[in-house]
Amino acid sequence: MTERLYIYDTTLRDGQQTQGVQFSLTEKQQIATALDALGVDYIEGGWPGANPTDSDFFDAAPKTRATFTAFGMTKRAGYSAENDDVLAGVMNAGTSAVCLVGKSHDFHVTTALGITLDENVENISATMAYMVKEGREALYDAEHFFDGYKANPDYALTCVKAAYDAGARWVVLCDTNGGTLPHEVYEITKAVIAAGIPGDHLGIHTHDDTGNAVACSLAAIDAGARQVQGTLNGLGERCGNANLVTLIPILLTKEPYASAYELGVNKDALAGLTRMSRQLDDILNRVPNKSSPFVGASAFAHKAGLHASAILKDPTTYEHIPPETVGNTRIVPMSNQAGQSNLRARLADAGIEVEKGDPRLGDILNRVKEREDQGYAYDGAQASFELVARDVLGQLPQFFEVKRYKVTVERRKNKRNQMISLSEAIVVVKIGDDKKLSVSESMDASGTDRGPVNALAKALAKDLGPYQAIIEDMQLVDFKVRITQGGTEAQTRVIIDSEDGAGHRWSTVGVSPNIVDASFEALLDAIIWKLLRDGAQAA
Known part of the structure; x- marks a missing residue:
């Protein structure tokens, strides 16, 4: 029997913390529409009132199947939840779900907030209770949770239990500094569940400062968490957040996840993942990362002749999934290292059939090698290679x-x-x-x-x-x-x-x-x- 696993996207809020990224209202609307079509469960739209664009976005909130979510922070000490104007700005956005960040590391409570540990717990509890009373789905983002747990496990657990006991639908464990390793995430998430918060009320939010954001997210899922947060293309502050463009296909195509969990994203939507990833790069005016798992232009590229020969016989010899599963394509680059196996595979991809042993294959290879001696490089210019091959084969029309x-x-x-x-x-x-x-x-x-x-x-x-x-x-x-x-x-x-x-x-x-x-x-x-x-x- 499968369990439901929820995908929470924070591209429009945490993704906008990326250096050099500032979405316009139109861009936010485009991204929200694409995310909804993909099938994520939650779309975090931003922090209402934090800037004019976010405020305008919530004023013209898109109609989504996904739960549209506003982000903010727990009430401040000295205010009631009902009278905190910052919290009111988030509530006034009118979203059915509200995600509020609060401290869970004692050091940050006393140093950054300058309040007592008990005051912080009361802020968390009162805020969550207020959200629930107002009929909102309440999410508590436990900031710096893993660092806080390692420093003072009792206090970190007190914070998350206060949120859960006050009615929070989701308690999200955040590795805010991105320094926690997968085995630690697994063990600490297990400890949270053992302390009384069920896994189907736990989320995970990781950052990629050690290159482990996706691995840490999977570790939390393995431990029992049933909501996972991330961003498209791994956008986010510093080194970025968990990359949903990597995480989602893992969950849908790799065991034990593919058999164990049901996602809002289905396999038909997964086939549009590469295009969505590149659409975001277009919006940001960025060059897509060719080495990105699953969706990069090089993710299914086979340069070595031995590999290309095997790919011709059976693609599973050097591909972990069919590229079309995520809307990507196979590439057999041409270079001066190429053999006839690469060449025939590349020609076949271009719809050009040449029999094995055809002497023209040698002519094409010679032309490629001659031109690479002149400075050309065809492993990164597949279209030009195809034109060279068609010219040698007499299949290149002169349009003009x-x-x-x-x-x-x-x-x-x-x-x-x-x-x-x-x-x-x-x-x-x-x-x-x-x-x-x-x-x-x-x-x-x-x-x-x-x-x-x-x-x-x-x-x-x-x-x-x-x-x-x-x-x-x-x-x-x-x-x-x-x-x-x-x-x-x-x-x-x-x-x-x-x-x-x-x-x-x-x-x-x-x-x-x-x-x-x-x-x-x-x-x-x-x-x-x-x-x-x-x-x-x-x-």
Whole structure:
């Protein structure tokens, strides 16, 4: 018989503690909608009254299946719960559930709050009782609980028992500093249950300061906790919180969890996890971490020839789950270490079937190795590799021909006597018998120059005639530059990551002594690959 395990997301509150992260109202609404579609049980929206964005978000609270939750703190000493204006601000948000943080470490009570230990216990008890009396689902976040337990177990237990006895639905054990290790979390969670708080009323909230946030969360579940808190992509203060994008697929695909627990997230929703993770990165204007478990671009990448050969026979030889389970894809990168096993696997992924022993396989490998000697790198530019292979195989249509392009960068003073730069690009392409000239500047809506590569990208994609509808939703999401050789022989390698409206990403590479030429080559490959993938016909 399965037990219910509850997922509590705090991306919109604790995730916003990440350095450099500040969600807008629209972004909060987008993330809440995505979380609800995923199937989490609780969405913590923020701290009402703490800042204008959080207040506006609660004023226009989204309609969610998940329990929408406000965050705050227990009442202050010297105030009743009914008359504490800070607590009133949280209550006035009108959410059905309220999560309130309170101290459980004696050192923090006397040093940070400057009150007595008994006053702190009374604050916890009175606040939880008030929440329950007002008909709210009460959650107590026991801040610094694990450090507090190690310093003074009796007092830490007194705090959490006060919350539970006053009617708290959930008592959440917080490893606020992130220094507790999994075996300690397991033992202490067991001790809390033995002290009289049932596991189905216990939650776990961990931080990743030792790289153990997910492991500590699993340890608490193993010990009996039945609510787990975390954030998308592990956002959070310092090193982040437990990463739900890692934790959820573990709970759904790994034993004993998959058989023992029922989650609000089902396997159909799990198939959208990779896209959700990347959607958050897009909102934050961050490059996705390729090494992220389950959802990273390298999570199912197989570079060694021996591995690729085995993957062709049976993917389970080097994959712990099928990548499509989480909406990811398998990649067999090409590099000068590649053998024919890698090559055939990579071609098969691209829908290109070549018989084993076909001499053209050797031609493709030779082309790849020659170009890598020139500075190209195809293990991180799968789309460009596919174009190279199709060219060797005679399967690369010519959609258009670039006749010429020109880029200028001008430095001048504007009407305010400020020195500014302006980049302009001209691109001439031939599509069938038709020549098209496109001109574009790199100035954005705010009047800032985005540089010559931006101008080139805009000009190239401005008017491709019959192909325009296919490339309309393309955008450049990452741009990486590396100098591959030093001195007078220096070569510049540019790798561009592109994305379309459906969330598909692909990478292309260009190499030249000139950074603009290298960038243009990568841009050109990105457009050609998109046309090829979407079934465009050569003019």
